[in-house]
Amino acid sequence: MVSVGILALQGDFAEHRFMMEPLGAQVYLVKHGSQLASLDALIIPGGESTTIARLTSSAGDSLLEAVRMKASEGLPVYGTCMGAIFLAREIEGSSQGRLALMDIKVRRNAFGPQRFSREQMLNIPSLGSEPFPAIFIRGPVILNVWGNVEVLSAVEEGIVMARQDNLLVSAFHPELTGDSRVHRYFLEMVRQRKQMCAASRWAGDVEAGSRRH
């Protein structure tokens, strides 16, 4: 069983839970850094990025540091909308608090106010040839990427889905449609990492064993 934490400070964390549980994940709602220790993955949901920045900015808050440490160790992290902003190294025109883990620059509210929020069919080749029904709610776009970031989907306004090693972001909300392909893609990232960890532990055991003999 895969344990997936969902950051539950604010936003649509319940919707991610309803997507993940039927896919066989054990879901934990995370509000404190100490809860991260036993998790296989973390989802950062949609919400307001300035609110999350404020809630994690207090002196002595362990959450930001805990997420940064686990992510640098390879913990798979998936951010939707606000989650993508929170993971970005750069936010256009803003110095608001963030994790700053992924080599992307984002623009907030890239589509304008709510009346331009939209449903749009996306081509996401990594998920197969069938277009993906995406919902953008005052969503961001990724203006540019560097490092080894892989662009998974883009629209006229910019990049809307990308991956860098163990980090996955989307500007849209797959937790609001019935289509679970993005969540399954993320779970596959999580399973692969679990297998890798198990394999390296096994290799370590063998090595230790051979030293004993």
Place this chain on the structure above:
Amino acid sequence: MVRHMKGETAEKVKVGTELVKKALPQMLKGGVIMDVVNADQAKIAEEAGAVAVMALERVPADIRADGGVARMSDPELITAIINAVSIPVMAKVRIGHFVEAQILQAIGVDCIDESEVLTPADEEFHIDKSKFVIPFVCGCRNLGEALRRIGEGAAMIRTKGEAGTGDVVEAVRHARAVLGEIRRLTTMRDEERMTYARQIGAPFELVVQVAETGKLPVVNFAAGGIATPADAALMMQIGVEGVFVGSGIFKSGNPSRRAEAIVKATTFYNEPEVLAQISRDLGEPMVGRSVRSLAEGQELASRGW
């Protein structure tokens, strides 16, 4: 009113759909929406961690004190607030005043509150909210009222409470009524639902939906009288998904500190140690006015049906 956009992907882009309208409030869950009367207050609210601001000319406590007819705010003021912050901006229209709503949609407001805090423009009909591309939030005192508003197209519901009093008693009453009636509905036999729908004056299809899912089909916040972090946490523990704070912040001694404390209380609502910490040293709360001391005709919650 689904508008198709021009461009290469024209047939693939849809704005203002029911899904898109209901999704905005879903992103606000677990958050605090704060009343502000100018751009400076809006920035203070945003910095304190508000998920959205409600732009208006006078907070409910002043509307109550001033009397007269309370209307939609000046679009100039609302635009200044929109330009000052990156979080969603909401604004109020009078019950039934669909032209005020058209104006707010045109200036780029993210969500409209068809509000009993303003003087009603129509004592019989509420706005047909399904005609708009932006979402509406509406007040309610019980499940029947909530489902009538949702039937008209509301994408978000809040308790009415009793705005501008700093007395949380009515918000508690309305939240308990809505949530209690939902629980009762989920235990009813199928054949009892139609009679229940008639009793509470709600659309039958929505009654069936609530009976089967055990929850409202839209996001449900508390509003009307929330003045302290403990009030916000109380409403969250009772079972709402977020809170509106009107006069409670900018009518208090230290708005910035109180706003931040209420934001934290809404997140850590079930952790008393955290609540104890953030409730300390917040300065004077707003001067309250007990709902029981209001003269007949002074309650705002009885506006709308």
